[in-house]
Amino acid sequence: MQIPTSTKAWTRIAGGVPRGPLSNLVELVERPLPRPLWGEVLIRMEAAPFNPSDEMYLRGEYGFHARPGDVPGFEGCGTVIAARGGPYAWWLRGKRGAFGGQDGNGTWSEYRVTGLYDCIPISKSLPITAAGTFIINPMTALGLMAMVKRHRARAFSMNAAGSALGTYILALSQQAGISFIGLVRRPESAEKLIHAGAKYVLVTTESSFDDRYEELCKQLGATVLLDAVAGNETAKLMNAMPDESLAIVYGQLSQEKKSEARVSFDPDGLVFRKQQVRGYWLTDELHGTIIPLHRARQISKHYKKDLFRIPELAQCSLSSLIDAAQSNNGKTIFVNEPPTKE
Secondary structure: OOOOOEEEEEEEOOOOOOOOOHHHOEEEEEEEOOOOOOOEEEEEEEEEEEOHHHHHHHOOOOOOOOOOOOEOOOEEEEEEEEEEOOHHHHHHOOOEEEEEOOOOEOOOEOEEEEEHHHOEEOOOOOOHHHHHOOOHHHHHHHHHHHHHHHOOOOEEEEEOOOOHHHHHHHHHHHHHOOEEEEEEOOHHHHHHHHHOOOOEEEEOOOOOHHHHHHHHHHHHOEEEEEEOOOEOHHHHHHHOOOOOOEEEEOOOOOOOOHHHOOEOOOHHHHHOOOOEEEEOOHHHHOOOOHHHHHHHHHHHHHHHOOOOOOOOOEEEOOOOHHHHHHHOOOOEEEEOOOOOOO
């Protein structure tokens, strides 16, 4: 096929009020598309979701901020239509790949050029919503569970567990035989987790939470906290956990002002109880080939065996992504129409 020289893409607008409507922060434009250099691939986008992290990125609430002209979209899938870089590049042509986009060259576009080894081959039999969301939640779930296992935990807790990521973590914990304690803020979120098979779910806003959490951690031997909230919550939860427990911080959902954002930790826990805290960022594990390829095979098997559930997302076109996301509370994925045959 003829290599395109331009592509439609959503880009961050200069200015714009971060707290205003998202439609005031991005615009759909036609922009030049560079030809792939050595070590790069050209991909025709098949699908990319609207994730909460995408919105945080656009509003300046993520770990790094969108600059004017940047294309958002932290994950997606597509078909490799051109590649340069030797035998591996030749092999990738025509393959379906999943990839991230955290350098301002995101996935909310018709076509994109990315690094040869940033494109992870995935099965063409995967449903579109699973393929388009292959990176962030499934890969993060495998990465976090690997850390839980390395800590030899018999049980672990997870806050903000009612998220999509929480359902993947729950499934992996059940497969591994490791007890999962889901922490949520609302009773309706607890009901969803219990319906998904969670045995231990606590609502953090209930008056009995502190005592029940400490008792459950002691009973099950929960020595890892998967922490998406951070702020003061980290210390509060870790103080109730056994000695030598580990907090893995992978997000910052606390309501504290960004200028005051922090991870709090009790010095007694660090010094006398030998507790630890460390961070996790998926991007660090996606540089290279061995870990991403291995985990891609695991994810495909988990979907095939119904361990992972196919995400339920509203499908829309690229041009209607922002409007559709605002109408569907963010649970949206854009799907490109198949190319017309000439």
